[in-house]
Amino acid sequence: MRVKYALTSKGDSVSDEILAKMKNYLTEFNLVLDDEEPDLVISIGGDGTLLEAFHTYIHRLDKTAFIGVHTGHLGFYADWMPKELEKLIIEVARTPFQVVEYPLLEITIRPKGDGEEDRFLALNECSVKTAEGSVVLDVEIKGEHFETFRGDGLCISTPSGSTAYNKALGGAIIHPSLEAIQITEMASINNRVFRTVGSPLILPKHHTCLLKPLHDRSFMITLDHITRQYSDVKSIQCRVAREKVRFARFRPFPFWKRVHDSFITDEQ
Numbered sequence: 140m141r142v143k144y145a146l147t148s149k150g151d152s153v154s155d156e157i158l159a160k161m162k163n164y165l166t167e168f169n170l171v172l173d174d175e176e177p178d179l180v181i182s183i184g185g186d187g188t189l190l191e192a193f194h195t196y197i198h199r200l201d202k203t204a205f206i207g208v209h210t211g212h213l214g215f216y217a218d219w220m221p222k223e224l225e226k227l228i229i230e231v232a233r234t235p236f237q238v239v240e241y242p243l244l245e246i247t248i249r250p251k252g253d254g255e256e257d258r259f260l261a262l263n264e265c266s267v268k269t270a271e272g273s274v275v276l277d278v279e280i281k282g283e284h285f286e287t288f289r290g291d292g293l294c295i296s297t298p299s300g301s302t303a304y305n306k307a308l309g310g311a312i313i314h315p316s317l318e319a320i321q322i323t324e325m326a327s328i329n330n331r332v333f334r335t336v337g338s339p340l341i342l343p344k345h346h347t348c349l350l351k352p353l354h355d356r357s358f359m360i361t362l363d364h365i366t367r368q369y370s371d372v373k374s375i376q377c378r379v380a381r382e383k384v385r386f387a388r389f390r391p392f393p394f395w396k397r398v399h400d401s402f403i404t405d406e407q
């Protein structure tokens with residue numbers, strides 16, 4: 140069976156040039172360009188470009204594997220550098236390839252009244268904020284009231300998203316082989332009325348977290364790079380998703396090495 144592939148680019152000249160080069164080589168190697176039903180999606184740009192590619196092909200995660208080429212500094216999802224392009228093309232042409240799966244976050248937003256709920260998946264995280272004062276929410280874990288949060292907002296991240304927004308909020312870095320989600324606070328107010336735990340919480344699979352707004356506010360709910368505005372929210376349910384994201388792996392590049400090279404130093 141000939142492998143069907145799609146290419147996405149950040150849109151800058153360097154990424155577009157690499158895209159054109161890859162298209163030529165992969166066609167020479169007999170792979171089939173198919174933007175609709177690709178087996179393999181190669182995203183060229185950065186981690187942000189891969190997030191976009193993930194949301195473009197979110198309807199076929201079980202049939203599509205992703206690869207990221209980084210045209211800037213080393214990335215977490217985009218972990219191939221332009222200087223390794225020829226090696227990558229040869230590896231892709233030599234399929235079948237090995238696949239690694241990472242957990243995703245499932246978010247279900249339920250409205251007050253009879254409206255339909257919305258269900259989303261995130262590769263990095265979901266953040267809940269408001270432009271109307273503080274976010275005030277009851278936080279339930281596994282059906283039990285845990286705390287009442289008041290502050291700038293909450294971030295609920297996946298293990299692979301733990302190196303992104305979550306890290307900037309003081310969350311822990313979680314290895315993506317762990318099926319978990321992490322809840323981090325954004326500037327919580329702590330006084331006699333509102334008391335939060337203050338530490339990031341890591342929930343295992345099937346421990347559902349329910350956020351219940353206490354005031355009639357309009358919320359900015361961001362999933363990865365996509366922000367939606369919601370009013371009349373009854374609850375926001377967060378848990379590890381059934382679905383997973385699949386990455387094509389052609390060489391070992393351990394997660395902790397990527398963490399080291401991204402945040403400590405990439406000098407050998």
Ligand code: NAP
Nearest residue numbers: 185186187188214215263264299300302303304307363364
């Ligand atoms: P952006 O604001 O243009 O870029 C956000 C930065 O986060 C980029 O440098 C991006 O890397 C990096 N990034 C994305 N996913 C990552 C991951 N899993 N681990 C480590 N770094 C990662 O926004 P964007 O490109 O559309 O990406 C949306 C993401 O931005 C969100 O999912 C959120 O995680 C992140 N964000 C971070 C902060 C913060 O750190 N204070 C605030 C808001 C949002 P590339 O340069 O390789 O694309």
